[in-house]
Amino acid sequence: MALVLAPEQPLPFWLEALDAQIAHAPAFFDSRPVILDFGLLPPDQPNVAELIQNLADRGIRIIGTEGAHPSWPGIAKWGGPIGPAGATSRGDAARRPAGRVLAVAEEPRQEARQEARPQEAMSAPQAAVGPVEGPTLLVEQALRSGQQIVHEAGDVTILGAVAWGAEIIAGGSIHVYGALRGRAIAGFCGNKRARIFCRRLEAELLAIDGLYRTAEEWDPALHGAPAQAWLDGETMMLAPMD
């Protein structure tokens, strides 16, 4: 999942607060693509390049920016506003056959790094905002612990089970015909209509369009039942399917 960082004035204080958070959770930004939202900064902010360098020094990988003023020096390198994270920059991942995606699943970090190179973000067509409808990714095997599937262009259908510690990230809906024990993140590119369906709900976490619920937050009676999750406004709904 991409995180959005929104720096505010005065920047030294903001960076200090950021450092405190990193000290508190050192692995928090590991392998997470980050979008920098300049919306809270005044338009005359001159030190964008320095700020980006400051974040890079902290190991934060910025894949794009939002709300930058075109006149800022150095911002051209970051390509100005981009669409939802990866909606376009990871297009090639979406075109890969399922087997390939599984084969690389053991190196999600490296994969993410390659896909999130800034130059790719730069070449992104700027109009691509909003939900993406694309081909469904069909995975015929089980997803094992530690494996990750990222398919931002459409739905993901898994015929097997999704183990604890496995993760599916889909731009569209997620369908799991086995037991769902890991994490399912649907509607990743801002698709509020995405849903999660599973034959057996034993998941660690469900998320749709950035809203998430962990297993602690739903009725234990749902555990082990066929279930679906969807968004009703800003609330994630979860119900058994008979």
Added chain:
Amino acid sequence: MAQVVVVTSGKGGVGKTTSTAALGAALAQGGENVVVVDFDVGLRNLDLVMGAERRVVFDLVNVVQGDAKLHQALIRDKRLENLALLPASQTRDKDALTSEGVTRVVGELRDKFDWILCDSPAGIERGATLAMRHADVAVVVTNAEVSSVRDSDRIIGLLDSKTEKAERGQRIPKHLLLTRYDAARAARGEMLKTEDVLEILSIPLLGIIPESQEVLRASNVGAPVTLANPTSSPARAYAEAARRLKGEQIRVSVPAERSGFFGKLFGRRAVA
């Protein structure tokens, strides 16, 4: 054709070394030419279980690095002449193993033996991935408890991505060996149910080995349990597992069957 078997689990203490020794000895008792290889460089134990700890001169690291010839490092078992051990080094660490060296040694072993059983170190790092690298078949050793099952699932994922076979687009056959099975605790519901473990890992069952004092007793006298006490229940379970590994179809029996319930359970063959 030689079969390279990796005995692996992710988690430590589940019984990989015991199982490698017992399966290796059982295969050798059946007339196969067998070598057991200790990949746990730095924490070697297989030599102890095989009763060869005082005969180690050269080891896997020496052979991998070209300091010794393979035949110098191989230790023939005193009880079975068609059983050999390639010990690990205790004074080195896993970085001493090079990928090319391991490839060469496994290739040489393939020429000499019918079965090459690789005892993997715990974990998912370099040592474990090198041990599984050239495997034709994997035996995933698991205890019926959540952390062990979860780690085994992770290992199965690695077997499907990090092995030579997987990189060629083939699938490596994986078998589940459920070890340290305690019938009394199972009856009290203190362990995961066998059917749940099978459902979660969804690989075929090679055998269920009961928790037994015999295993400890055998390793104390430095013998695989299948040699130390062939009539004991763990030895018989290992012997059957070894025959299944060779492709025989034998029904899996659950230790200390209480009623028809488990019989019914395993009436169906384990999931493929």
